[in-house]
């Protein structure tokens with residue numbers, strides 16, 4: 001039976017109404033695809049705590065997570081992901097690359113120009129439709 005993992009991802013918008021997108025590196029799982037920064041939720045961990053922790057670990061900045069924006073269950077070949085996308089605000093520092101290949105801030109209307117991790121596509125579509 002496939003394992004289900006719970007992943008929380010941040011939709012961080014800047015003052016120009018651009019959203020932060022991260023490119024997974026060739027060494028990572030779901031390689032060379034774009035995602036919202038985040039990571040796996042640990043057992044018993046609150047969603048916002050997990051998200052703030054992951055962003056600090058991977059991008060060396062501090063965010064404050066707010067509401068759940070979208071939740072999706074997607075089946076990959078080797079696992080099932082329960083992806084929870086939350087709105088978040090940058091509160092300290094600037095996102096810095098470590099494991100990922102690239103970071104870009106994009107206007108919503110340009111989000112579709114990236115090759116997204118398949119689990120993220122419904123959240124991307126909802127974000128584009130959001131007024």
Ligand SMILES: Nc1nc2c([nH]c(=O)n2[C@H]2C[C@H](O)[C@@H](COP(=O)(O)OP(=O)(O)OP(=O)(O)O)O2)c(=O)[nH]1
Nearest residue numbers: 007009028029030035036037038039040117119120
């Ligand atoms: N952080 C994040 N992960 C996502 C998104 N969409 C998506 O399919 N994923 C997948 C990629 C990874 O397999 C998993 C997140 O785990 P992780 O960020 O801790 O990644 P990881 O490379 O450390 O995981 P692993 O290869 O060690 O298993 O969820 C997303 O928008 N954000």
